[in-house]
Amino acid sequence: MAGELALIALSAMLVNNFVLARFLGVCPFLGVSRKMDSAIGMSFAVLFVMTVASVVTWLVQRLVLVPFNLEYLRTITFILVIASLVQLVEMVVQKTSPVLYQALGIFLPLITTNCAILGVALLVVQKDYGFLQTLTFAVAASAGFGLAMVLLAGLRESLALAAIPRAFQGNAIVLVTAGILSLAFMGFSGLVRG
Amino acid sequence: MVDVLVALLPATLVGLYQFGWYGLVVILLCVGGCLGVEAVGQKMMGQKVTVSDGSAAVTGLLLALSLPPRAEWWLCAIGALAGIGLGKLVFGGLGYNPFNPAILARVVLLISFPAQMTSFVTPSPWGLDAVTTATPLNLLQEARIRGLGLGEAAHTDLLAAFLGGIPGSLGETSALAVLLGGLYLLWRGHINWDVPVGMLGTMALVSGLFWWHDPAHYMPPAFHLVTGGAMLVAFFMATDMVTSPLTRKGRVIFAVGCGLLTIVIRMWGGYAEAISFAVLLMNAAVPIIDRYTAPRLYGARKRGGL
Amino acid sequence: MQHERPTGPVPASALTLSDALSGEAVAGRPALDVAPRPAFNLREIGDDFVRGVWRENGVFKQMLGLCPALAVTTTAVNGMAMGLATLAVMVASSSSVSIIRNWIPGSVRIPSFIVIIATFVTVVDLFLNAFAHDVHKTLGLFIPLIVVNCIVLGRADAFAARRSLPRAIADALGVGVGFTLALIALGAVRELLGMGSVFGISLFGDAYPPFLLFLLPPGAFIALGLMLAGGTYLAALSARGN
């Protein structure tokens, strides 16, 4: 069991990295990685929402959708759960911890449309994971998202000092850098099969 | 840059002796390709053409030495495009590139053309009696995937691997020749000792622990040090000033990371030539390492290096 | 409960979800000249369409909707299928949003739009599964993920929620066609470099060695980056030429 969970974690974080190999969450990955601080803030916000969202959607799937034969409502219920969770988290954080709200607040609205969150919920259903597997998968996936995000932010901050050719300035060089990062992560392929 | 070319001379000569004309063609294509891509690219972007600084030639030679000895012409051409174009020009040229161009070129080729990048021939005087074969690292990976333990890799002649004579890339058949060049660079003060020592030391230590624990399933540390690109990458590519951390502390972290990832990917990963992936991954982490180990000076930018 | 809808001109550059998401693209984005005028104006509708196809192309200009754009574009055909599925969802949801725009209070605007979009996404998902099974298998996970495509929600919220039905449809069609064309272009480039063919037609013959990089994830990022740079370069060249 522990071994299986470790493999799930390794796979979700490195081998099939959510952003770099599965293309889930590319918009925030490119959009919020210009500064290291925002990259770290976004990563923690994703870690939090992704973990809670995957557990809640797992419960919804097991306790509501499957027993009542409502699986065609999966996409709509999952996205609603995620959207309300984000709202709830935002309200709770705002009331209880102004410091945390300052740090995470601006990222929370962006998370609803982060396809990594819905992606993790749907993949859990597709893979038919149990509770512990779901939890591990979500935490590892968001850790992998954070790792990719922080690496790209570091590279982008150092690129700010580089004399990038005119044609590549802006999004082009960010995409190429992300591509090379994804290339480097290919080195992990084969560590876990499947 | 001239010193680097001098340092690569022993490995180049061994390669030419063992693979003959084929090796010479690969070297000429790679060096010419890299110079050409740099000249044309800089012209197109309206920049000053800096081919004469020699760095593109070094990248070309390093690329050639890390290719299979009978690589097709287009493999060399794509390698040159990927290394100089994608690895250097798009970032604004030498000094700004976050990834080592030769490493990047090799990784692009490894994932794009796995068949061509793993078709090796045996070394023989002037390349006359060459027959198709596999490298020890490929044999090891093959055996592991089939669940056969160490397979034929267990019979690798480690002394031959050190002196020269085992199948491998053009400039990687003799660890000794590469090591001589590396020591020359150290003596001339072009590279820091901490990266190669840290990297090879970590590789030896980690592989040694596994080997000591279970010699039936893991190769001894000496095997990992003399096979594949270990020496070439540790002395000539990981040491690249531009793409390694600024401080000694940072470089040690970098080197240990490279060594650790190399062993992990070699032992359990899908690519036998793990070391290039390891360095590329650690190149990506350099800004973060610098951030936490070096005082940040805006405007002061490292330049030069290999 | 009826909420005050903004009357009169609404600059498209007002901060909306899509703006917040697109970060870099916003600064240089021209404010739309939108003056109050009759509901049906062909020129305006034409402009709504054209703007989305090129000038504000989601993928190339605003870097939105990149997850499906990168994930499914190993071939031109796959890119087209994904683009058309998204186009269908966009037109349906933007028109619905435009129709009910006056009945939805501001506080539940986003959740309502999400429900509408999710509904149409599921409809597309079910119908593809039933009548185009192979397409459904190829696109897989990325069909339900159209729900979180920032372009779809962005256009519903920033445009359809404030415009008449014809203009909302024109905009959705324009943006959807722009998205589809971008995916076809990216798919064609990756297929050409990766396999030497476009739309399954081999151009370089059998001797062309498959360039796997462009079929694998890193190649998706790199191909799009090179295409953007190529576009900028050509634009600069032609500007100098004039």
Next chain:
Amino acid sequence: MVAALMAVCIAGAVVLAWSDRITSGPIAEQKRREVVRSLTAVLPPHNNAPDQDMSTVVLDDGTEQTLYLARMEGQWVGTAVPVTAPDGYSGNIDLMVGVDRNGRLTGVVVLSHAETPGLGDKMITDEEWLPAFRGRTLENARWAVKKDGGDFDQFTGATITPRAVVNAVRHALEVCEKVCR
């Protein structure tokens, strides 16, 4: 406010319930047709409906194995065995293997896989590779790729995929050998 959101949700649910009603039949039919298509491709000529004529056996290792039986005029002529190769380069490869009553292979098709495009997926795009299995039996072939001393071609640069497929097909033949005869 809540009423408006509720109204939207209810409208959405109604649309979806309706879509589900009219698509659930065709979706099931598509899935069935997919199975039938693969069965027709791998089985010898038959005039029954093998997808209805299933049986399940328990193998020595305790796993359950579904078998589809093909009959001609009621006479058993062959068996289709769905097998999974667990050791593909990127995950499982699902296959359907057809075997006639003499233990001779009549066809193999790939149902689903996630192998590298342009490399491992050659086993599907290559028009000669899978048909080469036809006519093989457990006895008349060495069940390994050529690189391992067997009779089956591998692809340059990709030996993992064909090796996995060869092993899975052999497993299907062994199942037949045990339970069909």
